[in-house]
Amino acid sequence: MQTTTFYRVAWAALALTFVVVILGAYVRLSDAGLGCPDWPGCYGQLLDVPDQAAQIAEANSAYPHRPVEPAKAWKEMIHRYCAGTLGLLILALAVLAWRGRRQTDQPVTLPLVLLGLIIFQSMLGMWTVTWQLKPVVVMAHLLGGLTTLSLLVWLLLGQHNNRKLLVTVESRALRSYALLGLALLVGQIALGGWTSANYAALACPDFPTCQSQWWPPLDFREAFTPWRGLGRSYEGGVLANDARVTIHIMHRIGALIVALYLGWLSWRLVATTRNRTLQLAGGAIAVLLIVQLGLGIANVMLHLPLPVAVAHTGGAALLLLSLVTLNHLLRPEATV
Known part of the structure; x- marks a missing residue:
């Protein structure tokens, strides 16, 4: 009880x-x-x-x-x-x-x-x-x-450990690949949060170029200064254009890296494993990845409509949970 x-x-x-x-x-x-x-x-x-x-x-x-x-x-x-x-x-x-x-x-x-x-x-x-x-x-x-x-x-996935609903590890390499995928995604989500918090989501209003350039002027020092003291409001953002563009460009590059890696990981899970659960996990990652990329591009092309921007956060959360689930599936002995 x-x-x-x-x-x-x-x-x-x-x-x-x-x-x-x-x-x-x-x-x-x-x-x-x-x-x-x-x-x-x-x-x-x-x-x-x-x-x-x-x-x-x-x-x-x-x-x-x-x-x-x-x-x-x-x-x-x-x-x-x-x-x-x-x-x-x-x-x-x-x-x-x-x-x-x-x-x-x-x-x-x-x-x-x-x-x-x-x-x-x-x-x-x-x-x-x-x-x-x-x-x-x-x-x-x-x-x-x-x-x-x-x-x-x-925590909830651990509920089923004793019921043998989780898969047996087919390859130790998959554990490392899944963990790396999770780490890359967390880094990209952090970049997305930094982009939003600095009001840089529309610093590049076009796609795939940025302000009609492939590599516009950038300012890394200002873009990634974590602490600027207290006593000022950051509503609307305080960074100059070049710094905001830098943040936006880095988020796009991060998205490309994550997309390529998770695309490869999902292909490996679907095409090279014989475990049905792992194949379903790979398919779920692939679908969520495609949706999330589409939402990111739509945010730029449609100039950040509120429903799409909120859905982009939701998509990131679901993609994160798919990677967390995959890592747990590959570690059925994990305890909490």
Whole structure:
């Protein structure tokens, strides 16, 4: 009974984590990241957003540098409500794991790691607001959300170890190839987060060239300076054109590298292995990769429409989970 409840909570946490990641992308891409200039409340209100004339006037007086925009404020607060609920689910998961720690099939370490991670995520959420969308914090917050998602999937995949649903390793080389693919994808997602946080997604409004050039002027030093101090707002971006172009170009190059490698990896899984599960994993990676590349190109050609941009984040999350699943399939002895 204990284990059944544990995994039900884990499934609920997984679903909500995906929602939180997508909501976070929606908030960021709709320029609502500073819809509430304080934390954890919104213009001093913990459970509401100023939407009456008197409330708005009072909030504008208290925060003259950030006039109330109720629509943006509600987007931010809904994201916080969902993130707070996720925190409670992860806490429940850790409590259940600790209470059942004497059971041989009860994971303990990973739920406690998830609890620490979600606490750190809440701090990153606070710094995102109080440090006014500082790019390194925004990128770290995205990676933290995707790490939470990945660890929950790893935890749930471990549920079936004793039921022999996972595949037997056919080649030790595949483990290394899968791990490298995961590492390359994480690096590309980090680049994507850096691109978005620095408002560089439309620095190259054409494709496959950039501003009608194959290799425009670049500025690597400014593009990848991680820390620029505090006390300034990064909303809308602070980098000059050449630095933003550099970030965008590097994200495109990263996408090409990842596409070639994961394309090769999926081909190897489908064409050279005889295990049906591995073939399905390879096929899933290939399909998600094609979709993700299409969404990336559409973002440029259509000038970053909100639904496509949010879907691009969702596609990255699903592609990441396919690589996490593959790595777990190749390590059926992994424990948590």
